[in-house]
Amino acid sequence: MANSWETAAFSEAEKEAVYRALLTRRDIRHFRPDPVPEEVLERLYQAFHAAPSVGLTQPWAIVEIRERATKEKVFASYQKARARERALFEGKERQVYDRLRLEGLLEAPLHLAVFQRPVARSLGHHTMPETLAYSVVLAVGNLWIAARAEGIGVGWVSLLHPEEVERLLGAPPGYRLLAYLCLGYPRAWPEEPLLQRAGWRPGGPLLRYQERFP
Ligand SMILES: Cc1cc2nc3c(=O)[nH]c(=O)nc-3n(C[C@H](O)[C@H](O)[C@H](O)COP(=O)(O)O)c2cc1C
Numbered sequence: 001m002a003n004s005w006e007t008a009a010f011s012e013a014e015k016e017a018v019y020r021a022l023l024t025r026r027d028i029r030h031f032r033p034d035p036v037p038e039e040v041l042e043r044l045y046q047a048f049h050a051a052p053s054v055g056l057t058q059p060w061a062i063v064e065i066r067e068r069a070t071k072e073k074v075f076a077s078y079q080k081a082r083a084r085e086r087a088l089f090e091g092k093e094r095q096v097y098d099r100l101r102l103e104g105l106l107e108a109p110l111h112l113a114v115f116q117r118p119v120a121r122s123l124g125h126h127t128m129p130e131t132l133a134y135s136v137v138l139a140v141g142n143l144w145i146a147a148r149a150e151g152i153g154v155g156w157v158s159l160l161h162p163e164e165v166e167r168l169l170g171a172p173p174g175y176r177l178l179a180y181l182c183l184g185y186p187r188a189w190p191e192e193p194l195l196q197r198a199g200w201r202p203g204g205p206l207l208r209y210q211e212r213f214p
Pocket residue numbers: 025026027028029101102103156157158159160192193194195196
């Protein structure tokens with residue numbers, strides 16, 4: 001079954017809403033303690049699970065974390081990773097780095113550990129096995145945008161040791177941590193990326209070429 005293109009078209013208001021969600025999405029690192037309501041989470045998962053995936057493999061699985069003790073262990077992994085990363089920077093750069101807030105792990109009421117799961121045999125990913133990971137990341141993107149529409153903040157924390165989190169959460173063999181997300185209602189909705197506001201680096205223009213690289 002397929003709808004005609006007229007039926008499938010978006011109204012101006014719908015288009016505007018979609019672009020507003022896309023253009024005002026932010027990485028959130030300051031959260032209020034209120035829980036994410038279950039019905040909202042269900043809708044976020046609908047958006048997540050509707051993502052495109054190579055060969056329709058849907059190669060993802062999510063572990064929800066609400067317990068403080070687990071959050072603290074993940075935070076410890078973050079602290080270790082941050083200390084190592086800090087050593088890469090010197091002088092002025094290190095001063096700015098030290099001021100950056102790079103997670104909201106202990107504030108966020110909900111963490112989602114997003115895994116790529118093993119896929120035995122399917123179509124489309126044999127020449128590019130990394131497309132399984134791309135699929136999972138697209139699903140995270142869907143959730144991030146839907147969360148914006150719901151007023152839920154999402155903060156992605158890659159600054160941790162994935163193998164420690166995999167062990168902590170009892171990941172079965174072949175399951176790989178791809179994204180660790182903090183979710184909750186944000187304390188504020190920043191208008192620009194926090195890294196830009198903090199003077200780490202400004203965003204740049206889209207690199208766009210015609211026909212081939214110049
Ligand atoms: C794959 C990925 C990993 C990220 N890891 C971190 C992280 O460890 N800590 C952090 O503060 N932000 C992290 N971010 C968020 C980025 O810093 C943020 O998206 C970027 O600065 C742009 O800001 P915006 O998302 O508010 O537009 C990550 C984002 C992505 C896509």
